Amino acid sequence: MVRFDRYMLSQLMWLFGFFALVLVAVFWINRAVRLFDRLIGDGQTALVFLEFSALGLPRLIATVLPIATFAAAIYVTNRLNNESELTVMMSTGSSPWRMARPVAVFGLISALMMSLLLHLLVPIATEQLDEREVEISQNITSRLLTEGEFLSPAPGVTFYSRTVGQDGVLHDVFLSDRRGTEERMIYTAAEAYLVRNGEGTSLIMVDGLAQRLTNDSLSLSTAKFRDFSFDITTLIRTDPQISTRIVHMTSDQLLTDWAGIAERLNTSEGAVAEELHGRFARAAFCLVTALIGFATLLVGGYSRFGVRREIVIAFLVLIALDGMRGSLSGPVLANAGLWPIMYTPAVLGGVIVCGLLWRASGGRVFRRRLRGAT
Structure with missing residues (x-):
């Protein structure tokens, strides 16, 4: 048995x-x-x-x-x-x-x-x-490397890039920053790069246009730039603990x-x-x-x-x-x-x-x- x-x-x-x-x-x-x-x-x-x-x-x-x-x-x-x-x-x-x-x-x-x-x-x-x-x-850096989609990495921020090259270059970039209560900013650029600077991360935009809309007077001002640095470190939560x-x-x-x-x-x-x-x-x-x-x-x-x-x-x-x-x-x-x-x-x-x-x-x-x- x-x-x-x-x-x-x-x-x-x-x-x-x-x-x-x-x-x-x-x-x-x-x-x-x-x-x-x-x-x-x-x-x-x-x-x-x-x-x-x-x-x-x-x-x-x-x-x-x-x-x-x-x-x-x-x-x-x-x-x-x-x-x-x-x-x-x-x-x-x-x-x-x-x-x-x-x-x-x-x-x-x-x-x-x-x-x-x-x-x-x-x-x-x-x-x-x-x-x-x-x-x-x-990890907002990896999220921004998504082509052809409007992304919201943080409340009041919208990001878009038409294509992402094999070398990591973002082409035809759109960035809208609506976090301010007094003004709104829109940045457009032909190219952009994500660059780490110590513990921070910056979005370097090349050959673009910055548009600022003042909420009180509804006045719009524009400025062209050859290169512009946008600090995205503030979009990243600093407390990783759950x-x-x-x-x-x-x-x-x-x-x-x-x-x-x-x-x-x-x-x-x-x-x-x-x-x-x-x-x-x-x-x-x-x-x-x-x-x-x-x-x-x-x-x-x-x-x-x-x-x-x-x-x-x-x-x-x-x-x-x-x-x-x-x-x-x-x-x-x-x-x-x-x-x-x-x-x-x-x-x-x-x-x-x-x-x-x-x-x-x-x-x-x-x-x-x-x-x-x-």
Whole structure:
């Protein structure tokens, strides 16, 4: 029997890796298209795109992990059932409870992977991703190297360049500065260059025209220039720090002093409790996901018409259990002492699994099929 456990567990892990890889690839491609268009369109490099993609992978993997767990349990159980391996094991005296052991081990492995992601990797990656997004949003130099679009790098400032040469020269530049309350400035130039001057950045415009409109008298004055320097350092935010959020904190930081954390982050104790125990509950749900897939197909037994009905039932059960999380978060957010209800989907799923295994071990349908098989 130990050999059968190792055999079934190896099949579950192999299929789990396959489904996880496929699902991550599908979801990543769908997300990467939008991310690539946004970053490259803002003048960022391919390395920045790869960095953002890597930082988003932990959250993406955490999303597809329960789906891959359920798919692996369904596929392996169905294959063993079609090849009569489960029937043979039952005929030798192995109960459904005993045959569920490798599936439970597989579910625990999946839960440990989910725990590592939710408690450590996802918070760290999310914090780094938010910091990089702030840094990118402050990198006005790369944003100005976007041709053919009217850009607003700061409130009251509009910038446009017709083309950007391979050497970084901006051609046919338009710059409107409406930040002043007394006057408005418009600059047009044949060419422009972005030049770093120490910690500052300047836009050097060549062969252009400056127009100034006085708001009070509505008088317009113009002046031609050969070269003109416009300091864009003031358009860049000088504080690159972002405020810490609950999702940035690892679970060991959330285990104690909920009141202190809530006060420091300007939130409620219920939000801290909901975030912390939501992570534990999602990890525990991975174990339930694997066992529901196995137990549902085991109760259905063998059928020449396939197991589509059982798969649909198992999927709907998981959808219903997972959908409960949204309705349970509200009470916990209002009262941190209600955090045990966050585990309701996992506990209820465990009860359903026990009921299915009990029926498979002693139900009349299963015994009748065994007698027919002998």
